[in-house]
Amino acid sequence: MDGNLELLKEAYRGKKIVPFIGAGLSTPFKIPTWTELIKNITDTYAKGKIESLLRSSVDWHLENYDYWGAIDQLKKYANLADQDIQKTIVKLIKEKRIQVEDVSLHNYSDLAKENFSLYLTTNYENLLYEHIKCDTVPILLKELDFSTQDMFDEKRICHLHGYTSNPGSIVLSRSSYESLYQNEKYGELLKAVTSSKYLLFMGFSFDDKFVSDLIKDYKEYFNGMHYILLNNPTQDRVRELRDEYGLITIPYDTSGSSHVAEIRRILNYLSENLSGYTSENIHEVESKADDLINSVALGAGLAHFKKNLKGNLFYKKLKLENVDESIIELSSIFYVASEEYIRALKKTGMSLEIIDALLGKVFTQYKVLFIDAYEKHGDSSAFVKVIHESLKKFDFGRYEKLFENNKSDENENRGFIHLLAEDEEMDVWWGKERFDEKPD
Secondary structure: OOHHHHHHHHHHHOOOEEEEEOHHHHHHHOOOOHHHHHHHHHHHHOOHHHHHHHHHHHHHHHHOOOHHHHHHHHHHHOOOOHHHHHHHHHHHHHHHOOOOOOHHHOOHHHHHHOOOOEEEEOOOOOHHHHHHOOOOOOEEHHHOOOOHHHHHOOOEEEEOOOEOOEHHHOOOOHHHHHHHHOOHHHHHHHHHHHHHOEEEEEOOOOOOHHHHHHHHHHHHHOOOOEEEEEEOOOHHHHHHHHHHHOEEEEEEOOOOOOHHHHHHHHHHHHHOOHHHOOHHHHHHHHHHHHHHHHOOOOOOOHHHHHOOOOOOHHHHHHHHOOOOHHHHHHHHHHHHHHHHHHHHHHHOOOOHHHHHHHHHHHHHHHHHHHHHHHHHHOOHHHHHHHHHHHHHOOOOHHHHHHHOOOOOOHHHHHHHHHHHHHOOOOOOOOOOOOOOOOOO
């Protein structure tokens, strides 16, 4: 079995997994896709003089997977409000949905058998609730008003983007989506969930640009690494998901099989032999799962980027050379990302000597580029940009294995040099200027 699947199984046994359900799991029930919903709405309202313009405009946005853009065109040319579209979506979902009596044809019955306490979903329909049979009714994540600790005391389902039983709750336009994610409470709830649990994404496809953008948007709210089930992904896609989205891929292959069958196989494997576990065993694997989570360097969250860094030495060195303000702002973001990454690495037990060796490689690269870039051209702003670009894909060299589970991302990489610039004893400058005395 795949090593990542073994880690996922260990986390499942420690009750550390939260399924995050996407539209793919509802396919057997003929729930309309976003494209199908928008085309149906367009058919309803594209009448008379606006028909040609509306159809061509909506089609163009759909071809580019810009669903919000298509919705915006419907609102603009058909003079529709969010409420009109929300009601139509609910009506279409109810009309198109079919009953599936054979439980072998979908995975919701498989999820019901597993030992999960919390389910998250971006789906509008209530299929999860119908099959999981929770004692509590589904709730919008943003409406939770009890402690996050209580979220896991019994089975419950949280819809992130609304549900059909309350049409007004459905998030469908760009403005409603942005409003949701600007809600501080919403972000804090997502962070709270992911601080102690792993998310397991199911029913998502990265062939759809909308879905990939959606998960990328979520990443800033997620602590640590999480998992995604994907059909036959390329190695490039697996690397992209880990580096860009913080997702560990659990692959499966539908050749001669089906999505439903392969997802069922994975779910069955997670719970395999669990019935033989005693309470003592369960406590042991919970501890192992906690150790696994604590071994992941979580990195910077939104709150960290609110720091005022104008008094920091690295910041003053950039100002000293009149580096462009936009570059200083980016450098500050990279500095925070790198600082939190190094702090988190230390918490995982990473050797200080190894961290020092890593920063030594960064310092050496800086010195080489000082000669090759700054001394040749004398442009401090351009020099900072060259350093950022060179560190973007940092080569860990022979230390690669040591950082396998906690590899830094591009922003953290580019912040390493500013960590060194923050150290008074390190000779890191952005030009020929020096302070006459220690800066205040």
